[in-house]
Amino acid sequence: MKGVLVDITRCVGCGSCVVACKLYNNLPWSNAPHLGKDAVLTADNWTVVKEFDVSKGKESVWRFVKEQCFHCLEPACASACFAAAFRKTPEGPVIYNERVCVGCRYCMIACPFSIPKYEWQARFPRVQKCQMCFYRVKDGEMPACVSVCPAGALKFGDRDALLKEAKERIAQNPGRYVNHVYGEKEYGGTCWLYLSDVPFEQLGFRTHVSTESIPHVSERVTKWTLPVAGGWAAVLTALYLATKGSGGAEKSH
Amino acid sequence: MEVEKLLEEALKQKEVTRRTFLKMMAGLGLAGLAGSVGGCLRQHEVAAGGEGWLPYQYDVAGTWPAHVRGRVPIDPSNPSIMRDDRKCILCGQCLEICHRVQSVYGYYELPIRDDIVCINCGQCSLACPTGAIQERDDTEKVLKALKDPNKFVVVQTAPSIRVALGEEFGMPPGTWVTGKMVAALRRLGFHAVLDTNFAADLTIMEEATELIKRIKGELPGRPLPQFTSCSPGWVKFCEYFYPDLLPHVSSCKSPQQMFGATVKTYYAEKRGIDPRKIVSVSIMPCTAKKFEAQRPEMISARKYWEKKKGPDFAKDVTRDVDIVLTTRELAKLIKQAKIDFPRLPDEDFDPLMGKCTGGAIIFGASGGVMEAAIRTAYFFITGKEPPPQLLDLKPIRGLASVKEAAVDIPGAGTIRVAVCQGMAASRQVLDIVRAGKAPWHFVEFMACPGGCESGGGQPRSSVPQANEVRAKRTASLYAADARWVWRESHENPDILKVYQDFYGHPMSELAEELLHTHYTSRADKLKAIQPSEKEKPWEQYYPARLTPEI
Numbered sequence: 001m002k003g004v005l006v007d008i009t010r011c012v013g014c015g016s017c018v019v020a021c022k023l024y025n026n027l028p029w030s031n032a033p034h035l036g037k038d039a040v041l042t043a044d045n046w047t048v049v050k051e052f053d054v055s056k057g058k059e060s061v062w063r064f065v066k067e068q069c070f071h072c073l074e075p076a077c078a079s080a081c082f083a084a085a086f087r088k089t090p091e092g093p094v095i096y097n098e099r100v101c102v103g104c105r106y107c108m109i110a111c112p113f114s115i116p117k118y119e120w121q122a123r124f125p126r127v128q129k130c131q132m133c134f135y136r137v138k139d140g141e142m143p144a145c146v147s148v149c150p151a152g153a154l155k156f157g158d159r160d161a162l163l164k165e166a167k168e169r170i171a172q173n174p175g176r177y178v179n180h181v182y183g184e185k186e187y188g189g190t191c192w193l194y195l196s197d198v199p200f201e202q203l204g205f206r207t208h209v210s211t212e213s214i215p216h217v218s219e220r221v222t223k224w225t226l227p228v229a230g231g232w233a234a235v236l237t238a239l240y241l242a243t244k245g246s247g248g249a250e251k252s253h
Numbered sequence: 254m255e256v257e258k259l260l261e262e263a264l265k266q267k268e269v270t271r272r273t274f275l276k277m278m279a280g281l282g283l284a285g286l287a288g289s290v291g292g293c294l295r296q297h298e299v300a301a302g303g304e305g306w307l308p309y310q311y312d313v314a315g316t317w318p319a320h321v322r323g324r325v326p327i328d329p330s331n332p333s334i335m336r337d338d339r340k341c342i343l344c345g346q347c348l349e350i351c352h353r354v355q356s357v358y359g360y361y362e363l364p365i366r367d368d369i370v371c372i373n374c375g376q377c378s379l380a381c382p383t384g385a386i387q388e389r390d391d392t393e394k395v396l397k398a399l400k401d402p403n404k405f406v407v408v409q410t411a412p413s414i415r416v417a418l419g420e421e422f423g424m425p426p427g428t429w430v431t432g433k434m435v436a437a438l439r440r441l442g443f444h445a446v447l448d449t450n451f452a453a454d455l456t457i458m459e460e461a462t463e464l465i466k467r468i469k470g471e472l473p474g475r476p477l478p479q480f481t482s483c484s485p486g487w488v489k490f491c492e493y494f495y496p497d498l499l500p501h502v503s504s505c506k507s508p509q510q511m512f513g514a515t516v517k518t519y520y521a522e523k524r525g526i527d528p529r530k531i532v533s534v535s536i537m538p539c540t541a542k543k544f545e546a547q548r549p550e551m552i553s554a555r556k557y558w559e560k561k562k563g564p565d566f567a568k569d570v571t572r573d574v575d576i577v578l579t580t581r582e583l584a585k586l587i588k589q590a591k592i593d594f595p596r597l598p599d600e601d602f603d604p605l606m607g608k609c610t611g612g613a614i615i616f617g618a619s620g621g622v623m624e625a626a627i628r629t630a631y632f633f634i635t636g637k638e639p640p641p642q643l644l645d646l647k648p649i650r651g652l653a654s655v656k657e658a659a660v661d662i663p664g665a666g667t668i669r670v671a672v673c674q675g676m677a678a679s680r681q682v683l684d685i686v687r688a689g690k691a692p693w694h695f696v697e698f699m700a701c702p703g704g705c706e707s708g709g710g711q712p713r714s715s716v717p718q719a720n721e722v723r724a725k726r727t728a729s730l731y732a733a734d735a736r737w738v739w740r741e742s743h744e745n746p747d748i749l750k751v752y753q754d755f756y757g758h759p760m761s762e763l764a765e766e767l768l769h770t771h772y773t774s775r776a777d778k779l780k781a782i783q784p785s786e787k788e789k790p791w792e793q794y795y796p797a798r799l800t801p802e803i
Contacts, residue, residue: 015326059367150323
């Protein structure tokens with residue numbers, strides 16, 4: 001299982017990763033900002049670098065957060081998709097097949113990070129999100145965005161090794177990072193891991209979230225579907241059989 | 254099928270009884286349940302779309318260049334440069350220039366603070382092969398000012414524009430186009446076409462005087478060597494990376510700002526123009542000049558009028574320099590106005606601030622400021638004209654990154670000078686000064702390799718900027734100097750007049766007020782990384798000539 005470690009303290013906000021994503025995936029440039037404070041993920045912006053002006057102790061600092069699909073270990077989008085248009089690959093990327101997608105957008109509701117975006121303007125709309133350059137990763141290459149980072153803020157590798165390295169970086173640089181690797185446990189863990197020197201909630205991350213994956217949570221409820229449906233049928237049948245005789249009696253009145 | 258049959262039956266009967274309706278619903282429910290159960294039982298088998306489908310649409314590597322290396326960060330609010338991301342191909346040329354030649358990117362520790370470190374030199378815009386990085390376009394502001402009947406728009410043109418502007422119109426690098434440039438500016442509608450060279454002479458008068466005073470020890474707190482201050486990229490570099498050396502930097506403003514302060518005071522008074530109506534435009538080879546003009550302290554004319562006519566009058570006096578255009582932007586304006594530049598007649602600058610000397614012309618090349626300053630310093634110290642070898646100071650000319658010379662001036666002894674171009678190479682001189690081992694009296698720094706003639710706003714005649722182009726422009730400047738009537742700044746009749754009528758003498762109280770400035774440390778914006786002793790990444794571009802014994 002591959003992953004990417006994003007070290008927010010090393011990001012200089014150049015936006016190379018955003019341009020790389022556009023070039024590699026041949027995505028059109030839209031009017032939606034892809035850099036800066038108003039940067040927003042859209043069907044054409046699979047990744048953006050968002051600027052946050054925050055305070056760190058007494059200092060005011062600028063921090064840049066690369067946003068894209070987190071590539072959950074147990075993705076809610078794939079779980080919600082009844083057409084199986086989303087799939088978690090063994091290599092890590094969560095990928096999407098436009099040919100089987102029916103456009104119901106359950107994935108967009110299911111995703112705890114609000115990542116998938118819909119091509120609202122298209123005649124045959126697709127759901128769009130980062131694919132973690134699946135064909136590159138499959139061949140052992142790093143995603144396009146990681147390959148161009150000039151500041152060393154992005155690192156590609158085995159998720160387990162990256163997680164270990166992230167914890168080592170925290171331990172070896174006391175005071176540099178907040179003691180948390182975002183993505184280690186959030187919603188059951190994600191392939192993209194983040195390190196930061198300012199609290200994650202100040203950088204637009206959803207914190208105080210479940211450490212259980214969404215499919216895991218929904219499984220607790222949905223596993224009762226069959227028993228409930230079967231039981232209900234049994235109850236109705238029993239009621240029918242019990243009242244069959246009296247129906248005839250009613251007629252005779 | 255069952256449903257249809259039921260429906261047909263119901264229609265036949267032309268009456269849906271409760272029984273048939275319930276039967277129908279139960280049938281539908283059973284069918285749904287059977288489907289769901291069937292689907293769920295199949296869930297670990299083949300998914301819809303077949304086994305191991307892969308989304309074909311991501312199989313193509315888009316417009317992915319063969320060689321990708323990332324790019325420098327540029328603040329969207331940077332006053333000097335901007336980038337069109339649609340054109341960026343991540344070739345990494347901007348990184349090369351910024352890191353290796355200017356030693357800015359990669360020379361500060363991460364994480365960053367609240368600034369994207371940039372010295373605004375614009376060398377990245379000269380290296381960018383697709384033109385994604387450009388100067389911030391201010392041509393609209395100029396057109397707006399020219400259309401306003403209540404404005405008096407003055408324009409100044411830097412020394413190096415006249416050897417490069419022709420390149421935008423198909424002329425070879427180094428073509429001397431001063432006369433055509435003046436004619437074009439008149440045709441664009443500027444009300445007064447004046448010369449930054451005048452202010453370059455003014456700078457030399459002030460800077461040479463300051464140097465002599467420093468050598469004599471008359472300026473406490475201002476140590477030797479004196480550093481030049483005309484390159485705003487260099488000044489910002491010093492503020493970022495060598496703030497402890499700021500007392501060495503000459504307090505003289507750059508020619509652009511001296512011009513701006515003088516045009517809204519002296520020129521306005523002489524010509525009887527309301528300073529509130531003056532829009533001061535400058536044509537510069539430089540993107541950092543856009544930043545310099547916006548520095549908060551560059552409002553000397555406003556302060557002058559505040560003293561003279563009160564705050565109500567002064568509040569409408571705008572910045573000393575209102576709009577800065579690069580050479581490329583001027584070419585754009587000329588082309589937009591459909592002016593046939595190569596066929597223009599040669600015209601002369603307007604009076605009062607239009608004359609210049611050879612010393613001012615060579616400001617446009619690395620080493621020029623130093624040479625001009627030595628000429629005038631020699632005159633100030635000895636009262637005599639400098640000998641011919643001082644009018645052709647070869648050791649400090651040319652494209653070597655660090656150049657040195659020693660000049661004997663009777664009455665002052667040997668004056669040792671150094672000239673640096675490109676900030677990475679300049680670090681070796683700065684580190685010697687920082688260590689307190691500097692043998693020099695005066696050091697010139699130019700942020701851009703080659704000096705202004707190869708500044709970040711110059712025509713992109715070769716990408717990246719080639720030394721051949723640099724050499725031709727430089728040669729053209731020195732050739733003009735050699736044939737000029739006046740060679741030394743103190744010979745300029747307009748300069749003599751401005752001191753006689755307005756400033757009094759160099760470094761007078763009024764001159765200090767309008768022509769001198771102060772600097773701010775930017776040390777709080779970054780934590781600098783000192784490059785290792787052996788690392789000299791600029792050398793592949795510009796071999797250093799620093800003598801080993803120093």
